Amino acid sequence: MTMRDVQIDLTERPSLENAVFIEGLPGVGNVGKLAADHLIEVLGATKFATITSKYFPPQVLVLGDGTIRLVNNELYFWKAKEPGQKDLIILIGDYQGLTADGQYVLVESILDLLVELGVTMIYTLGGYGTGKMLEKPRVLGAATNRDLVKDLKKKGVVFRKNEPGGGIVGASGLFLGLGLRRGVEGVCLMGETSGYLVDPKSAQSVLEILSDILSVKVDFTDLESRAEQMDKLAQQLRDLERAAEGPSDEDLRYIG
Amino acid sequence: MTMRDVQIDLTERPSLENAVFIEGLPGVGNVGKLAADHLIEVLGATKFATITSKYFPPQVLVLGDGTIRLVNNELYFWKAKEPGQKDLIILIGDYQGLTADGQYVLVESILDLLVELGVTMIYTLGGYGTGKMLEKPRVLGAATNRDLVKDLKKKGVVFRKNEPGGGIVGASGLFLGLGLRRGVEGVCLMGETSGYLVDPKSAQSVLEILSDILSVKVDFTDLESRAEQMDKLAQQLRDLERAAEGPSDEDLRYIG
Amino acid sequence: MTMRDVQIDLTERPSLENAVFIEGLPGVGNVGKLAADHLIEVLGATKFATITSKYFPPQVLVLGDGTIRLVNNELYFWKAKEPGQKDLIILIGDYQGLTADGQYVLVESILDLLVELGVTMIYTLGGYGTGKMLEKPRVLGAATNRDLVKDLKKKGVVFRKNEPGGGIVGASGLFLGLGLRRGVEGVCLMGETSGYLVDPKSAQSVLEILSDILSVKVDFTDLESRAEQMDKLAQQLRDLERAAEGPSDEDLRYIG
């Protein structure tokens, strides 16, 4: 069967109530992707839909065993286990749409399905590039109404006037903007990140706040060990750079 | 409901007679946008339509209170108060269409509505980049027929052969060209501007002529104070530049 | 009425027999455009169709009298006056389509009309960039069948193996290729040109051969005087360049 412009293939149609949708596609520092991938893993969420599209790159990925897979986006669901929790739908993927209009069409097509499945709240996850390495990245927020802003501030989310100045570009922005057109409220959580490296530390900051909001327990061991690896890598890069530059005045101060 | 390629959502359908349409989207020096934004404010015009489209960037803006808004264009109306005035529809927005064909589709879609609402005359507002700062920017014109050209000259609008040489690109040009195809006459007013900075002084020049044509009184206090701020900013930029260069021969002439 | 993707507005529908179609849109050295513009003028051909499209730039041109015109393509016709002549349809315009797929759609839309009007032969006119100024530019050819190639050689058209190496790009190529799909034969005539300047001399070379083929008399006075102007301009550019460089070894040989 010929693929549609946006083809959503469901392996099952989960029965959910007042579900919360979480978007974690690739972006600045891959913060949203890391956070959503990790959430799926620790919750043991179930894949139920594969999204392929002519708006993605014309590309297959070669997996470790030599088999190929068309680049795609995937939807997972997780049913609430305890009081205070919500059913979840989580979106992850290899790419966002390549073109501006492709981004609109993709997000609208996915929203069509989400509304059918009863989604009543959206969380989009991303990174906020600061240009510098941060020991303790903060989480910036944006939301579709002021009550949500108030609630998020209580959870430690930072709101700074005129940030992000350029608004929120891509799927993290469009799911909120186009969701609101359909009456679905939402929040964007952006972890501060240098913007130069994949940033598991920032992803953890985002996920700490999200898991608090959603009342789900998340083990961060994996993300922490990935963050340590990235720290080592960053240190090696700094050492290499310093070696190439020769001793600086600052270094000499401690030698003499 | 899924968004159309160009989605125009009306909060009300104003009843207007022989309405005049004014376009003020972003462009060179943001002259048209500043002028139209100011006109809406001083007239107290009423917003009645929001335009969203896949031809705009895939982006939401974050407002001062932490809430988001999908990038859009907006239509306002204002009903004539005195004899000699006309009902007005004013278009402002965050962006023009991103692609050439998107620009055509957006302008055609908006014209469909304008014709329904009885628009019989179009004014498009823009900037004309000269590459230099001007104390008293002039207003260049173009129109859909020679009688309009004659009328505009009497109002102080400048027509110079072969200017603008590259024609008028974007919404300011298309509304005239595509409007004319439907039998709606129109005028483009272009304020001279350096092209380097947002230019409230040029916007005021344009608005002085437009308000004269439309027989509406416009208070310019706001634009004037913004122009003063821009003048100070431009002066600071020049000072910084000079400081960086050191004293020039020209400076020394006055010292010695 | 909303504009179609390619909108062809006819002021009249000429009644023609076995008409010959001539394409002269902008391209290398504007050779094809200059030739077709000149042919329309000297024949006194009649405009009968205006083509506007979202595949053209979103732009209006400002004419000498201050009025505007949407960028377009135009069709002219000319009825045979003497035995041996053919009815002609000539295409000129401001631009070719901006995108690759836009070029296909534009050419197909125009071919739809041409076939309706009974066109049985196509001549496309263009320039062939050689990178150097030529006193007597030759005319290279390509055609849809070998008999045409043979005929053209007799008329002085040059066929060189592997030239043009990159094939023929744009409307001059597509009208032949897509015309042939509909059973309409055709020829491309390419005047050699430096590629740096608009080239009336090359346009004259092309038109000399085309007018011979079509048995129409063409006065070249206008093109010749434009060619002289371009020669002067080119000489001035060379003088300026030389002055900037200072005397070269070659110059000194003649001084000493």
Add this chain to the structure above:
Amino acid sequence: MTMRDVQIDLTERPSLENAVFIEGLPGVGNVGKLAADHLIEVLGATKFATITSKYFPPQVLVLGDGTIRLVNNELYFWKAKEPGQKDLIILIGDYQGLTADGQYVLVESILDLLVELGVTMIYTLGGYGTGKMLEKPRVLGAATNRDLVKDLKKKGVVFRKNEPGGGIVGASGLFLGLGLRRGVEGVCLMGETSGYLVDPKSAQSVLEILSDILSVKVDFTDLESRAEQMDKLAQQLRDLERAAEGPSDEDLRYIG
């Protein structure tokens, strides 16, 4: 008749059984194209379909005899002659689609026809750029299932973890990914190549493995002589480069 977005014109509809499809469009080192062109020639396969599309460049090619041809893709078939052989369909062409979405639409349109014609297996051929000249290029593989991977390893195809790291881009990837969506299994064979020059040697490596799999005998004389020509060309390039550089330390070692 107006051309469709992807126009497939059949001169005949071959009656095939469990046919194998082979793709060899232009790409890195033109390895796939050289291999498929050669296979068609040595097998004497029959052309049965021409594919033209607005997703190709707007261009005609000028052939040796001065006639033109619209850029296209072509399908050939070959019927099995001996037990152990399969009916074949081979795709070659001048270009792949210009845009990402054009690539998807082209591959889907061709797959529609292939499925109708009973294709049950796909081989896509391409090059894998290594950045250096190789005396004996290896053939890397990827496949739609693990059994195929196992079979290919036995035939000498190399599978290396994380190669190609960027996946497989273009038609060679999409035919596998989109074919699999329709239940058609497939394999990609990628010959190592420098990526700087057209590489008949790499094409031969790919074709040696493919002809073994397909149980067809392939004479390589032509490819070998082309490879020798390319070797000479590469040697000349190296000599020119060395001459320009002057004697290097390495050269002097052998002189003294």
